[in-house]
Each structure stands twice: as C-alpha cells, then as structure tokens.
Amino acid sequence: MKHTFDIAVFEGDGIGPEITQPTVEILQKLAGQSDAYELTFKDAPAGAAHYAKTGASLPEASMDIARQSDAILLSAMGLPNVRYDDGTEISPQIDLRKALVLFAGVRPVTIKAGQTTPLNLPAGREVDFVLIRESTEGLFHTQGRGEVTKDEARETLLITRDISEKLFKFAFDLAKTRKSTGRSPGKVTCVDKANVFRAFAFFREMFDAEAAKHPDIAADHAYVDATALWMVQKPWDFDVMVTENMFGDILSDLGAGLMGGLGLAPSADIGLDHAVFQPCHGSAPDIAGQNAANPMAMILSAAMMLDWLGLRYDNPVMVADGVRLREAVETVVAKGAILTRDLGGTASTTQAADAVWGALA
Ligand SMILES: NC(=O)C1=CN([C@@H]2O[C@H](COP(=O)(O)OP(=O)(O)OC[C@H]3O[C@@H](n4cnc5c(N)ncnc54)[C@H](O)[C@@H]3O)[C@@H](O)[C@H]2O)C=CC1
Ligand SMILES: CC(C)CC(=O)C(=O)O
Ligand SMILES: [Mg+2]
Numbered sequence: 001m002k003h004t005f006d007i008a009v010f011e012g013d014g015i016g017p018e019i020t021q022p023t024v025e026i027l028q029k030l031a032g033q034s035d036a037y038e039l040t041f042k043d044a045p046a047g048a049a050h051y052a053k054t055g056a057s058l059p060e061a062s063m064d065i066a067r068q069s070d071a072i073l074l075s076a077m078g079l080p081n082v083r084y085d086d087g088t089e090i091s092p093q094i095d096l097r098k099a100l101v102l103f104a105g106v107r108p109v110t111i112k113a114g115q116t117t118p119l120n121l122p123a124g125r126e127v128d129f130v131l132i133r134e135s136t137e138g139l140f141h142t143q144g145r146g147e148v149t150k151d152e153a154r155e156t157l158l159i160t161r162d163i164s165e166k167l168f169k170f171a172f173d174l175a176k177t178r179k180s181t182g183r184s185p186g187k188v189t190c191v192d193k194a195n196v197f198r199a200f201a202f203f204r205e206m207f208d209a210e211a212a213k214h215p216d217i218a219a220d221h222a223y224v225d226a227t228a229l230w231m232v233q234k235p236w237d238f239d240v241m242v243t244e245n246m247f248g249d250i251l252s253d254l255g256a257g258l259m260g261g262l263g264l265a266p267s268a269d270i271g272l273d274h275a276v277f278q279p280c281h282g283s284a285p286d287i288a289g290q291n292a293a294n295p296m297a298m299i300l301s302a303a304m305m306l307d308w309l310g311l312r313y314d315n316p317v318m319v320a321d322g323v324r325l326r327e328a329v330e331t332v333v334a335k336g337a338i339l340t341r342d343l344g345g346t347a348s349t350t351q352a353a354d355a356v357w358g359a360l361a
C-alpha cells in the first residue's frame with residue numbers, strides 16, 4: 001500500500017527559499033516515481049522576515065502544521081539585523097527544537113576518498129562519524145532570557161536527567177545500527193568539560209550508566225577542547241560523538257569545514273515524536289537572492305528525512321531513495337564539474353540541484 005507522508009516546509013530566511021524550492025522539487029519527482037510512498041508539502045511561514053512583517057516569528061498556525069506533519073523540512077532562519085526587543089536575534093528554529101523536544105541534533109561528518117578537504121588525509125583514509133548535539137537545553141537554556149545588569153550578564157547551563165538519558169540512549173542505538181551495517185566498529189565518545197564543570201560530571205555519569213547497558217559498544221570520554229584538535233588531527237578515530245548543545249553547535253561547524261564547507265553539511269533534530277531536517281548552515285544573507293547558494297546540504301538533509309521516515313514506517317523504498325539521493329550528491333560533488341561558488345565553481349543553485357536530479361534519473 002502507498003503511504004502518504006505530510007511534510008511541513010519552513011522555507012525560512014535569506015537563501016532559505018532558494019535552496020528549499022529545488023529540494024522539494026527533487027523530493028516530489030522522487031516520490032512521483034515510487035509506488036511505495038507519496039509526499040505532500042505544506043508551507044509553514046516563520047522566521048525573521050516573517051517577524052518583521054507580522055510581529056510573529058513562529059506563528060501558532062505554523063506550529064500546528066509542524067505538529068500535524070510526519071516530518072519537517074526547514075532551511076534556515078534568522079537575519080542579523082532583525083531582532084527582538086531585547087536585542088537578541090530571531091531564532092524560531094531553536095523554539096521549534098524546544099517545543100517539539102528534538103533533543104538529538106544529528107550531524108554527520110563524512111569525507112570520501114578524493115573529496116576536497118582542508119585536511120591532509122593519509123592515502124586511502126576516509127572520515128565517517130556522527131556528531132550528536134543535544135538540541136534543547138545546555139547553554140541554550142536561557143536563550144533570550146539571560147540576566148543582564150549594567151555590570152554583569154548571566155546565562156544558565158542546564159543538563160537534565162530526562163533529556164540526557166534519552167540523548168545517550170539515542171547515541172548508543174545509533175552506534176549499534178552503524179555497527180550492525182558494518183559501517184563502523186561501534187563506539188560512542190562523550191564530549192564534555194567534566195574536568196571543570198559539575199554539570200558535565202553529571203552529564204558523564206549518565207553517559208557511563210547508559211554505556212554499561214551496551215557492552216557490545218565501546219565508550220570513551222574526551223574533553224571538548226581536545227576533541228576540536230583530534231577532529232583535525234585524527235578524525236577517523238571517531239564513530240558517534242555525543243555532546244552538549246553549544247559544544248555541538250561549534251564542533252559541527254568545524255566538522256562542516258573539514259567536509260569542504262557548510263554547503264555540504266546536513267543535519268536532523270530528532271525527538272521521540274517529531275523530527276526537523278535542515279542544513280547546519282544559516283540563512284547566508286551575504287549571498288541571498290543571487291541563486292548562488294549551495295543546495296547540497298539541504299538536499300542531503302532531505303535524504304536524512306527519507307532515511308528517518310523509511311525506517312520509522314518500515315518503508316524500504318524510502319530508505320533506498322535516501323541512499324540514492326545521497327549518492328547522487330556525492331557523484332555531482334566528486335565529478336567537480338557543476339559546483340557552486342563556495343566549492344570553487346561557478347554553477348548556480350538551480351544548476352547544482354538539476355545536476356543532482358540528472359545523476360539520479
Ligand atoms: N539553523 C539555522 O537556522 C541557523 C541560522 N543562523 C542564522 O543565519 C544568519 C547568518 O548567520 P551566519 O553566521 O552568517 O552563518 P551562515 O551559516 O548563514 O553563513 C556563514 C558563511 O557560510 C556561507 N554559507 C552558508 N551556507 C551556505 C550555502 N548553502 N552555500 C554557500 N555558502 C553558504 C555564507 O555565505 C557565509 O559566508 C544569522 O541570522 C544566524 O543567526 C545561523 C546558523 C544556523
Ligand atoms: C541559531 C543557531 C543556534 C542555529 C545554529 O547555529 C545551528 O543550528 O547550528
Ligand atoms: Mg550552528
């Protein structure tokens with residue numbers, strides 16, 4: 001039977017609409033070829049431009065569309081000069097993560113042999129690890145509500161047992177899946193700063209408790225500063241890495257840099273009931289409106305959406321289409337003929353997306 005999935009689409013700000021439109025078109029064409037699933041798309045207005053126009057950054061009607069959907073596709077939100085009255089930037093994507101309890105920010109870092117990277121990788125070495133960034137609490141807890149006086153500013157780092165236990169279970173389950181498919185040896189690294197902060201000693205304690213339930217998966221710890229070093233010096237040593245919100249935000253941009261840029265870095269924010277798929281990058285206002293943005297991170301995020309829906313609803317055709325879509329992006333990038341400016345080419349957003357469809361069809 002053909003299953004219909006409702007996808008909420010937040011096309012967001014800046015380059016958002018430019019990368020969302022071709023991504024949705026590719027998904028429509030892929031689903032159109034399939035007897036196993038159908039996709040419907042519903043626009044959910046939100047973001048900085050929407051706030052400037054209406055005074056609402058994440059309208060309740062858009063939250064309803066998100067809640068009622070099977071999955072959420074989001075480009076990027078925020079513009080540096082659109083701010084709330086307290087001076088902080090509009091960031092409804094963080095509100096969405098919190099409201100839908102999307103605790104697991106999944107950010108894969110993969111470098112295939114021959115892929116352009118600033119790393120000097122030994123011959124034959126590939127990089128394939130997943131950074132899981134807790135996405136609802138940590139140092140983002142007081143987002144927009146920090147205490148500021150004339151002389152001091154304070155924000156709170158929050159680590160809760162409830163979210164941490166879910167996060168670590170997710171990380172070990174992912175490591176098991178990767179190991180079972182032969183993709184990795186099965187290891188989870190807890191990245192923290194437990195040498196200095198009690199909150200991270202607490203984080204680590206809960207990690208160790210979850211690790212004890214998975215004797216088949218190796219578990220180790222690393223401090224976040226050393227992790228940044230090792231991501232550059234020996235990134236092939238990592239398999240699944242799990243960390244706090246702010247640490248993960250920073251390390252995932254480092255991971256994107258290793259892969260060749262933000263334009264190639266996909267992500268997913270996953271909870272127990274909902275999931276948002278969006279690139280790691282922001283709204284790139286410096287190149288917005290030029291048809292110059294790299295659509296690959298958005299297309300790869302859409303591939304993660306197909307994986308997630310396919311596994312969740314036992315739809316192997318969708319999983320296979322996720323793999324095909326990822327391989328099509330890899331083919332286009334590896335050929336190097338149709339690359340956007342960020343990767344050293346001259347292709348437009350539309351030409352790059354068309355090349356992905358060309359590699360698929
Ligand atoms: N998840 C989200 O919605 C995120 C939103 N933001 C917001 O986006 C706005 C801009 O933030 P920035 O710090 O400039 O980060 P950014 O990620 O938008 O841009 C950083 C640099 O990477 C380039 N870049 C990013 N994505 C690209 C793509 N697909 N193709 C080619 N080049 C790309 C940009 O041109 C820029 O030079 C801010 O308002 C920020 O708060 C930032 C990060 C994530
Ligand atoms: C507004 C930011 C927290 C978004 C971001 O940088 C990210 O999702 O990586
Ligand atoms: Mg970020």
